[in-house]
Amino acid sequence: MTLEEFAAEVSRESPNAFAIERGSHFDGYASACRDLGLELRRPDPKETGFYRGGRLIGEMRGMVPDLTSDEAVAICKDKTRALDLLKAAGVPTPQSRYFPPETGYDDAMRHWAEGQGDRLVVKPSDSYGGEGITVGVADAGAFRQAWDLARANLSDPSLPIILEERIDGLDVRAIIVEGRFVCAATRVQAHVVGDGRSTVAALVAAKNETRRRNPYHSNYALRVPAGQDDAIPAAGQVWLLTARANIHQGGEAVDVTDRLPPTLRAIAEQAAKAIPGLGVAGVDLIAEFEGGTGRVIELNTSCNFCVHTYPIHGTPRNPARAVLDCMVARANRGVLYRPRRSRGLVARLGRRMKRLFRRA
Ligand SMILES: Nc1ncnc2c1ncn2[C@@H]1O[C@H](COP(=O)(O)OP(=O)(O)O)[C@@H](O)[C@H]1O
Ligand SMILES: [Mg+2]
Known part of the structure; x- marks a missing residue:
């Protein structure tokens, strides 16, 4: 299925409705904590602790859970280091x-x-x-x-x-937690579908109206590419506005957890395992669903789960549950979790002051 065919298929469905206006990466963590009887504390926007019976069992720095090591974060930040390790492990890449x-x-x-x-x-x-x-x-x-x-x-x-x-195909973000596939979404490049009368500018404005009602996508409006305002796409024509599928660029998340072929799940799992210490990974692949083939273009350690909790189409998923399940299992094995940084008031204030000075 080509990108245009997929885009045409999803644009026929009405978008998901959510009860809230603004979504956050932490929403899924908050609801999973309620389900698991954990307490979530965020003394600082950059630090989140998960507690069971008053005892810290795991934490997250920014959006990176402690299941991922600092070294894995450093490797993935430089795509060339990650690509080299993927290639060495035999993972298909461009x-x-x-x-x-x-x-x-x-x-x-x-x-x-x-x-x-x-x-x-x-x-x-x-x-x-x-x-x-x-x-x-x-x-x-x-x-x-x-x-x-x-x-x-x-x-x-x-x-x-x-x-x-x-690489041609659908842009997939798969979440892998401790080596196991959890969920996946396709991010469809920003596009409009023509009606044979409206201009691209008018179609974009109408789509932005709908997009504003999604708790996550509302943060990133579609933009009309230079020189395309007055173009009139034919009725039913899928008109791509950009080649990059990121939600920041106007992409639309569509859940494909149940549609992803097993071979692609396996590729995503193999990719996450290729980086030592990468406990929670957002694997970006470009994939052909029919043939079950795909190439990994990048690995993310700081992946916004809103892609999965607030998709425009498809079933909402909560990967935070899988992350917390691992922390709970670790605590159940009797492993005493030690905070990576001092959580005392003085240490926290010191880190906050440092950030303020850096910003000034
Ligand atoms: N090799 C490629 N072939 C086709 N599209 C690509 C390729 N690399 C990147 N892209 C497009 O650009 C987007 C962003 O690329 P990516 O490598 O994931 O960087 P970022 O960290 O900025 O998300 C992808 O989701 C995809 O839509
Ligand atoms: Mg990416």
């Missing part, structure tokens, strides 16, 4: 080459000119939310732009820029 941002332009340009053309993706190795990524490079001018955009979006300028083979 072909990719890395170029230093300071000195690599000429070599990278030559690589593009050798024939990749529109089949090439240019991305900063520490991109987030799809920022700085160009999917498909039409000509030499576009390559320059793609390179400059990737370079400007490198948050660590010592990291390389990735030139990668463009």
Whole structure:
């Protein structure tokens, strides 16, 4: 099924309705805590503790549960390190080459000119939310732009820029907890479906109205790409607005937990296991459901569970339950959980002051 076919299929369904206006990554944790009889404490927005009978049994720094090590976070932040480990473990990935941002332009340009053309993706190795990524490079001018955009979006300028083979298929985010598949959503690229009369600008405005009613997607409105305002898509035509599927870029989450072929589940599990210490992973794959094939493009340690709790279509899932089940099982095995950082008031105040100074 092509992306356009999938987009056409889901746009025929009416979107999910939720009782709340604003959703958060922590909602799923709060409800799973209620179900499991745990207490959730957040003394600081960046630190969450899970308690059973007053005793700390696990925690989360930002959105990263303690089941994931700091080393795994560091590896996944640099996509080239993660890709190298995935390739070494035999996980299917796109072909990719890395170029230093300071000195690599000429070599990278030559690589593009050798024939990749529109089949090439240019991305900063520490991109987030799809920022700085160009999917498909039409000509030499576009390559320059793609390179400059990737370079400007490198948050660590010592990291390389990735030139990668463009893969066709559906964009899947699979959640793996301690090596086991939990749930998956497809993120469908921002799109509108034509009616033969309305302009792209009018279709986008109408879709943003619906999107505003979703507790998560409402944070990221669809944007009309430059020069497309007045175009009129044919009736039933799926008009893609961007090639990046991130929700930040206007993508729409659709739950596919029950539709994901077993081979793709296995690839996602194998990918998470390829990184030592990666207890909770958001595996990004580009997949063909019919053939059950897919390639892993990236691993996320800080993955927003709202993709799964507030999908536009499909059954809402709660991966936080699987994370907390692991923490409870660990406590039941008698493992005494030791906080990774001091939780005392003085230590917390010190960390907060440090952050304030950094921001100033
Ligand atoms: N090799 C690729 N082929 C096709 N699309 C890609 C490729 N790499 C990235 N993309 C698109 O860009 C999006 C963001 O890429 P990703 O590598 O996951 O970085 P980020 O950390 O910014 O999410 C993907 O979800 C996908 O839609
Ligand atoms: Mg991604």
